[in-house]
Amino acid sequence: MSIARPALAAVPCLLVADVAQAARYYRDTLGFSEIEFLEDPPVALYVRRGSATLLLQATDRADASVAEVSPRRLAVHAWDALLLVDDVEALAADLKARGARITVGLGITPVSDHTLEVRDPWGNLLAFAGAPVGLLSHATDRARRLLPPPVMRRVRELRAAREERAPAQAVRDFCAALDGQKPFYMFFTKGLLHWVRQAAAQVPPDVTLALIGSDLPPDELEWLRQRLDRPVHNIALGVDDNTTWEFLFDAHQSDFGWLDIDCFVLNPALFAEMTRFEPGVAVNGMWTYDAVPGAPIACTHFAFINAEVLRDLRTQGDALSPTNYDWTGATISLLHPRTQCRVPTKRQRELLLRVLPEDPSGRPRPPGGSTFFDTLVAYQVGAYARGFRTEAVRPLAHRTQAGLSSAAQDSPVWQQDMSDEVVHVGAVSYYRRDFHSSPLRAMYLAAEYALIAAADGDLPDSYVKRADQLSAELSEHGLSADEGVTMLRDHLVHDRGLAEVTADRVLGRNS
Known part of the structure; x- marks a missing residue:
């Protein structure tokens, strides 16, 4: 079959060690259904999927290693080919169903905010990105031109409310049994049991830790119920943490807390401290930063909510949701496909302006140089405007993007403090959708591997395959699995200041 070629087109050229094997891989695994071999015996081939064409060329040596086929000496994460698609x-x-190994994605890059990477067996990195507006036609873009943004947002909100009605009621029923027990909720999606296992192991039995999963597969749900002696609820609908926060705000009549799956509370006394409120406190937090000088805002990694203050704010009629806010109702797909921002009402905007400075459009500026109000931020700012504050239970700093940008660059500056009492990793559920530097990516891979290895087979069967995949990915960073874990332990001790026993405990070496 001859592949039609336009009058002028750019065709990325990739090296492979075996032309026949490459044809099978690109056809069966990556979905390039049109194939044209060049010469007999073939020394190269064209493959095509949609309007994208690649030329795969054989190396001079059939035994060439991955490093020799696709050298990464100058740019470890540089792409060999970029393919623009209209529905990434x-x-x-489709690629996941075919068994392709997606190394990163969907994530944000300078090319597109919907980008994924696939590495072929010869080390070539292929990037698939949502095409910028103007390159390809999008039905959604046409719809946006026909309907005003507020109408589009309202349609989306009504659809979400309809989908979430039954799951919200199920969460209310689940929480009713825990009312008055000062529970801490741990939320997670599939594929994260190694983090749940390790974080839950640090929580004393007398602390009510309730596990809320979203769209968990049967084997993971069964594992939770058999292995962890904690209340478990699975939200059948695939939701994000923001939606779950809204469910909890709606469900709870008494105080409750939140604990991230990658937050390890190593001092059990912290739980009691977190549940004690000083007068006028809306939220107790472990990591904080200033919305404005003198007005700390707690991160959600380890936080506790004063239900009495929540009721008071609702009585006044302009309480903000714990979810994200911005001015366009944007979707933050890096976090979760359902992570969509609400838009503050006029009264809520006026409330926020009592605390925050204006942006050039006269709107309250999100704290910390962010482009949006992150989870629980707008709620806390609104509470501050009404005379309620956030209490920093420990002076652990969370550095915003603005703070990181202004920090001195002569030594590494980390976004969050760690201590021998409590450690938070951050972004473990979505780091694969972010295009990190190679050393940081290797640390995430090593952390995952360490926790799966620490389980010593006490996880569903899919995690064994996951460990093998993590080991293979670490090898692409020049590290064996054990070397990666050692590198991470050294980072925790020497760069982050943790005691060796703390680092070992976090990594599951002596839990």
Whole structure:
């Protein structure tokens, strides 16, 4: 079959060690259904999927290693080919179904905020990105031109409310049994049991830790119920943490807390401290930063909510949701496909302006140089405007993007403090959708590997395959699995200041 070629087109050229094997891989695993071999015996081939064409060329040596085929000496994460698609989410689902190894994505890059990477068996990095507006036609763009943004947002909110009605009621029923027990909720999606296992192991039995999963597969749900002696609820609908926060705000009549799956509370006395409120406190937090000088804002990693203050704010009629806010109702797909921002009402905007400075459009500026109000931020600012504050239970700093940008660059500046009492990792559920530097990516891979290895087989079977995959990915960073874990332990001790026993405990070496 001859592949039609336009009058002028750019075709990325990749090296492979075996042309026949490459044809099978690109056809069966990556979905390039049109194939044209060049010469007999073939020394190269064209492969095509949709309007994208690649030229795969054989190396001079059939025994060439991955490093020799696709050298990474100058740029470890540079792409060998970029392919623009009109529906990258659908493509990602198709590639996963075919068994392709997506190394990163969907994530944000300078090319597109919907980008994924696939590495072929010869080390070539292929990037698939949502095409910028103007390059490809999007039905959604046409819809946006036809409907005003507020109408689009309202339609989306009504659809979400309809989908979430039954799951919200199920969460209310689950929380009713825990009312008055000062529970801490741990939320997670599939594929994260190694983090749940390790974080839950640090929580004393007398602390009510309630586990809320979202769209968990049967084997993971069964594992939770058999292995962890904690209340478990699975939200059948695939939701994000913001939606779960809203469910909890709606469900609870008494105080409750939140604990991230990658937050390890190593001093059990912290739980009691977190549940004690001083007068006028809306939220107790472990990591904080200033919305404005003198007005600390707690991160959600380890936080506790004063239900009495929440009721008071609702009585006044302009309480903000714990979810994200911005001015366009944007979707933050890096975090979760359902992570969509609400838009403050006029009264809520006026409330926020009592605390925050204006942006050039006269709107309250999100704290810390962010482009949006992150989870629980707008709620806390609104509470501060009404005379309620956030209490920093420990003076652990969270450095915003603005703070990181202004920090001295002569030594590494980390976003969050760690201590021998409590450690938070951050972004473990979505780091694969972010295009980190190679050393940081290797630390995430090593952390995952360490926790799966620490389980010593006490996880569903899929995690064994996951450990093998993590080991293979670490090798692409020049590290064996054991070397990666050692590197991470050294980082925790020497760069982050943790005691050796703390680092070992976090990594599951002596838990």
